Amino acid sequence: MPQHTPDLPPELRPLTEMPLIKRLLARFFGYSLTRLHAQHRASWLHGQADGFRSGHSAGVDYGYKEGKLEGLEEGRQVLLIRDSRSTEHRPPQVDDLLFDDWRLPLSAELKKRMKADVARLLPAHAQPSAAQWKMIFSDTPSTSVIAGAGAGKSTTLVMRILLLNHYLGFELNSMTVVTFTRESRKDFINKLIELFSLWGPAPSLKEARELVRTFHSRILPMVRSLPGFERLQAFENLSFQAQDSDAEADSNPFDLRINDAQRQQLNACYHRLHGSDERFRELIKPLSRHALQLRELERDHPDVQKRIGVTELAAKRDEELCDLIEDLWFRAGAWPIKGIEPSRQSFDINGSRFQCHGYIPSLDAWVVLGFDPRENPQVSRPNAKLTVRAEWAVKRTLFQAFCRKPLIWLDSYESSKRVLASLAGDASAGPGFDYKVKGELVSAPLLDCFVAAAGFIENLGLDVPNAVSQMSFAKDDPDRFFFEALSLYWRALEDHLLDQKPPMMTYNRMFALFSEHSPENLKLLSDDLLRPLSHLMIDEFQDVSPQIVSWIRASLTEIRSRGPAMHVGRGAQRSSLLCVGDDWQSIYGWRGSSPSYFMEFNKEFPSPSTTKVMLSDNYRSHQHIIDAAEHIVRAAPAIAGKKAKAAGESKDLLPVNVLDRDDQAMAQRLMEHYRKGDSILMLYRKSSDKVLIEQHIQSVVNVDSSLPYPARRLKQLTYHSAKGLQADAVFLLGDCQHLTSSPYKNQVYRMAGLGKAGDSEAYDNAQKDEILRLAYVGITRAVSHCYWYVDGQDNQAANLPKASDRIGKGKAFFADHRQGKVSA
Structure with missing residues (x-):
């Protein structure tokens, strides 16, 4: 504390200036007089001054300490008050989760009871593994199941439904299981009825069909519930004569073929637009010239x-x-x-x-x-x-x-008739010429090209006219005219279809009506229409498209917003999502599907809690088949930690044989396996290859085709069509190669937010990964034997990436017999 002279009364100030000796004598003299009860004025004044000074000093010291403590305490109280209050305005946080924070009521006793029932009713080889039980007993609102090839996911998914229905009392009409193809749907329905029958009365075929659906068959009733759309037809289903909901459920989302009924509508719209829109007519001219050149x-x-x-x-x-x-x-x-x-x-x-x-x-x-x-x-x-x-x-x-x-080469008298119709402006039968969009492998009728391009754009969750308006092309690029014409045509087609009696609509437009872009439309739906989506289980989730993802998220958001009132009096409460898939088997990117939604499941489907399950056991193939397939695909981005291991009955370890293309030798080996009683898959990349190989195996084809379908041991399919199937011996004909670059798909891919930031060739790079996944799918169809016949080098494709580039040298799981290659 700083020292200073206190302020004395005026009469005492001169005394402070006396010499020290005199002050001491005065004090002593004053002290003596005090003892005698007498007073000496000067001494008294000296004492008074000295006392004042010492008293003031002590008082200041005491007051400073006391005041400081009191001030600190008061200051601390003020600061605490100020710290607990923020001067910044902060609104409440937004709850963007798709689910309530809840758990399935799975007690230890219930789990024990179900496990005991499974042990009693199913054979030893069908008992679930620890990972499969984790999937069955997942109690969180969302669950992602990474299930590699041959992981037994379908049976496990049926047991999950058994848990919800039989043990927890969830109504079957509160669930939907989604499969992608009619074959997988049929197999799943049969498996469901068969397994449930072991526990008691099984669902009827009708009930099972209501439960196991395609996305398409779920969206159609939603649109038909809107006023004026009760008899709405899906454009993709126009070939079906009977308006059977089950037939509609079996529509194949990956079938791009246009039938006569659909073409009739496409041509009628073209004729009307060509006659009424001058700009459309002007756009067709350069397309016609380019196509005919x-x-x-x-x-x-x-x-x-x-x-x-x-x-x-x-x-x-x-x-x-x-x-x-x-x-x-x-x-x-x-x-x-x-x-x-x-x-x-x-x-x-x-x-x-x-x-x-x-x-x-x-x-x-x-x-x-x-x-x-x-x-x-x-x-x-x-x-x-x-x-x-x-x-x-x-x-x-x-x-x-x-x-x-500019030169038009007329190859035939028939082609001249199409040119004549085009020149005469006769659009009643459509444009009458083929076109090839840059990046596509083959040309196709112009309207088929329109449908394919629009389908790709819409599968990515984009509106066709809006997407076209954001594209850019070189001034002399005919695709510039193609996409402007597409923009005009697609809007006209949607209006044309709605004008029909009964009205028609494409499935993509249906999904868009109930996507995140139009949440108000979902509020028009009844509880009964939304309830089957409450507990949604999706198989082959890696093949889902952005359009479907948006519809799923919008539906789950609406279900949650309706709250408990939606489930009053029912066993099934709230909502959940369980997705099963394998990002290594995502092979439909050319249609707009993307594995990214599965790979980033937690981000795409925000939930209070998520269970992640990895089904690593492969009950189909031996370890060499697994390792060879994984070696090919491992260069593609994937969910971390994947490594399958052979499970179940042990098999001989045979390498994947890689051979030069030799149709005669392939046919001989195929017939040997057929004679031994093996089941066989012959997979090809080009339909022309199927014709070529059939010339050499006609005797086997004739014998096998005479048998009932379930008894046939030879199936000839494309790589894409074989997913989900298996055979003792698999013959792969042709390489998996990325052959073209697609400027327009690269553009719309970026618009949809797919691919890496700043990647100008996002779609092309995704396709380079997809060819590896396609080879993985082909190899993993094999139970014991796999033969891969690779074509010789094509000069035009020599430098383009292909799956066979990834064949490992010196690996026990590959035996490379090609000329110039060293066998493992």
């Missing part, structure tokens, strides 16, 4: 290199060739064609002059007539060594490589 060939293409040496000789005979072909067309009544000016024009092709047959002013394109395949292939010019057909093939190849003018 002769496809270009690279100059280093083998066909070009083989024929380039006869360019000069071909040019010398070209005028006679033109005359002869023109005569054939004239005799067939296919020439001249209205709208095409018969006008010979010379072209410089690799330094030589060739001729065409006509010109189309409306398309600004030249026309060359081809050799119709129905004509006699042996027709030839007088004294010519080659047939007309061969000469025409040489000319066509040279034009493909060296002609850069």
Whole structure:
């Protein structure tokens, strides 16, 4: 504490200035007088001054200490009050969870009782593993089950339903089990009835069909509940004659084929739009010209290199060739064609002059007539060594490589009729020409291309016109006109379908009506329509699309918002979600599906608590099959910690045999397995490969096809169609290769938020991962034997990624017998 001289009364101040000796004498003298009860004024004043000074000093010291303690206490109280109050405004947090915080009422006694029943009623080999019991007894609102190939997930899922219904009293109509294909749905229904019958009365076939559904069959009743849509038809189901809900439930979401009933509606809409919208008509012209133009060939293409040496000789005979072909067309009544000016024009092709047959002013394109395949292939010019057909093939190849003018090559009399209809503006039968969007493998009728592109965009949860408005293309890119035309056409088609009696709608539009973008529509639904989604179990969840995910989240949000009143008087309360899948088996990205929703399950389906189950046991294949498949796919992003192990009956460890493509050798080996009594899957990538191999195994095909379907031991399927199946011996024909880049899919993929941030080729990169997963699916169909016949190197695809690049060298689970490869 700082020292200072206190303020004295005026009469005492001079005394403080006296010398120290005098002050001491004064004090002593004053003390003596005090003892005598007398007073000496000067001494008294000195004492008074000294006392004042010492008393003041003590008082200040005491007061400072007391005041400081009191001030600190008061200050502490003020600070505490201030700390407990925030001057910042903070609103309440938003509860964006899809579920209430609840648990299934699973007591230890109930679990013990169910386990005892399972041990008593099921054989030893069918007893669940510890991981499977974890899935069955999951008590959290959400559950994700990572189930690899052959993990026995279907049986475990049936036992989960048994727990909810038989042991907890949940009504079957409070649940939905979703499968993706009619085959898997049928198998699951049979398994459900069979297992339930061991515990007592099994559900009827009708009840089982109500429980086991597709997403499509759940959304359709929702839309039909809206006023005016009671008889609504799904566009995808127009081929079904009977309005049977079970038939609708069996519709295949991955079937892109357009039937006659659907095409009739597509053509009618096209005809109306083409006649009423000038901009649409203008867009069709460049598409028509581009589609009809002769496809270009690279100059280093083998066909070009083989024929380039006869360019000069071909040019010398070209005028006679033109005359002869023109005569054939004239005799067939296919020439001249209205709208095409018969006008010979010379072209410089690799330094030589060739001729065409006509010109189309409306398309600004030249026309060359081809050799119709129905004509006699042996027709030839007088004294010519080659047939007309061969000469025409040489000319066509040279034009493909060296002609850069807009050129339409009419291959047949039939194709001329389509051109004639297009030029005449006759849109009643549709556009009449094929188109190929960049990134697609093959061309298809224009309206089929519209349906495929719109389906992909909508599967990603996007609106077609809005998505198109955000795309960008080079000025001379015909896809620019394609997507603008698609935007106009798709909106017109949706209106056209709704105008029909009864009204029609695509499934994608139905899901969009009840997605997170339109939550108010869900409030129009009755409790009875929403209740089956209360406890939702989804198989093959890795194949779900963004569109479906949005509908699931919106439905669960609405169910939760209705609260306990929705479940009064029922055994089933609240809601839950259980998803089973394998991100390594996600192979439908080309349709808009993505494994990311499964891989990031907790983020995509926020829940108070989630159970994660890893089913690692493989009850189908031996360890070499498992290890080979996992070695291929491990380069793709995946859920961490996956490693399957062979379970059940032990089998001989045989490597996956990798061989050069040899159809004859493959057929012989296939027939050997068939004679031994093995079940066989022959999987192919191209339908043309199936035709080729059937020539060598016709005897087996004839015998096997005469048997009832369940007894057949040979199945020939694409890689994609084989998912869920298994066989003793699997023959894989062809590699899994990423062949094209899709500019438009890359753009809409980014719009949908898929792929890595900043990745301009998000879709293409996702497809490079998907080819590895496709090979994984193929290999893991095998129980004991797997043979993989890989095609030789294609010059055009040599540098493109393929699954066989991942075949391990020196690995016991691979035996690489290809020429130039070292066998493991």
